[in-house]
Amino acid sequence: xxxxxxxxxxxxxxxxxxxxxxxxxxxxxxxxxxxxxxxxxxxxxxxxxxxxxxxxxxxxxxxxxxxxxxxxxxxxxxxxxxxxxxxxxxxxxxxxxxxxxxxxxxxxxxxxxxxxxxxxxxxxxxxxxxxxxxxxxxxxxxxxxxxxxxxxxxxxxxxxxxxxxxxxxxxxxxxxxxxxxxxxxxxxxxxxxxxxxxxxxxxxxxxxxxxxxxxxxxx
Numbered sequence: 001x002x003x004x005x006x007x008x009x010x011x012x013x014x015x016x017x018x019x020x021x022x023x024x025x026x027x028x029x030x031x032x033x034x035x036x037x038x039x040x041x042x043x044x045x046x047x048x049x050x051x052x053x054x055x056x057x058x059x060x061x062x063x064x065x066x067x068x069x070x071x072x073x074x075x076x077x078x079x080x081x082x083x084x085x086x087x088x089x090x091x092x093x094x095x096x097x098x099x100x101x102x103x104x105x106x107x108x109x110x111x112x113x114x115x116x117x118x119x120x121x122x123x124x125x126x127x128x129x130x131x132x133x134x135x136x137x138x139x140x141x142x143x144x145x146x147x148x149x150x151x152x153x154x155x156x157x158x159x160x161x162x163x164x165x166x167x168x169x170x171x172x173x174x175x176x177x178x179x180x181x182x183x184x185x186x187x188x189x190x191x192x193x194x195x196x197x198x199x200x201x202x203x204x205x206x207x208x209x210x211x212x213x214x215x216x217x218x219x
Contacts, residue, residue, distance in 0.1 A: 001073045001158075002143055002167045004029060004114075005127070007036040008098035012124050017098055019049040026051070032072040033058045038129055038141050039096040041179040052095075052131060056084050056142040061134065073165070074130060074142045076191050080184055085142065088132045092182035095141060096126035096175055102167060103204065104157035115157065116204035119169070119194075126175055128168035128190060143167045144191060152196040169194035 007030050010021040017039050030036040032055045042048040056071035074085045100122065105112040119125050131141040148154035148166035155164045168191050170178055181187045 001145055001165050002102050002104065002127075003070075003072050004031055005097070005102035006030070006100045008100060008124050012100070013037060013039075013049055013098060016124050017047065017049070017096065017126075019047050022049055022051045024051045030054050032070065033060070037098065038131055038139070039098060039126070039179070040094070040131060045180060047096075047176070047179065050139050052139040052141040054141065056088075056130070056132060056140055058140055061140070071142055073145045073167075075165075076144050076146050076168075076188070079130070079144055085130060088130055089187075090184050092184070092187065093131050094178055094181060094187060095129040095131045096170065096179065097129040097141065097143060098124060099127055100124050101204075102127070104154075105159070106157055106203070107159055108156065112159070113203050114205050115201050117153070117157075117199060117201045120198055120200050126170045126172070128170050128178065146191060146193055148193055151193050153199055153201060154193065154196075156201075166193050168192065169199075 007026055013019050013021045019039055022037050026036050034054050035051050036054055037049050038052045039047050039049050054072055062068060071084050079085045079089050101116045101118040103114050103116055106115045127143055129141045129143055131139055133139050145165040145167055148164040151166055154166035158164055178190050
């Protein structure tokens, strides 16, 4: 699973993805329910960037009394079956989630250490995504994940004994084919883990939280 990534910023949307950035702000790190840009196919087939919330069903959209179910990731095995994703998967609402890195916990030291994962040379990339819209026009999205127990790099992450999963990084020459794909079975042919020898990973622990002083400043 992946619940933390570094979205591409405005200039990379223009230079790498060829789209005009949304008229909004977003953070350098995204977590579930954070706003971030995605790239999808416009009505004429061209690319367009819109803001979305990172989770297919954000917490604020869950009706009172309904149990919370995390939807920042969608298992590829059930993406066409679960109600949170199936309608949109079958409708071909596919998108690119532009990123410069994503983060996973590594337990090789005996405790969880946050690691940064990306492409060699720091090249920005596109994670395969699925999006939906809401009656008020808002957009949300999820990252499909695949079993990664045999992947030389992605098998190193997550708690011992937990299932290993990985997001799908799309080769750049497939971006438009992915965006325009409307056949769910054809879309599955794009879902492959990226070659480990084209990826890089290193520890990237979060800085310690600063404590507030009585005067409201941080220590």
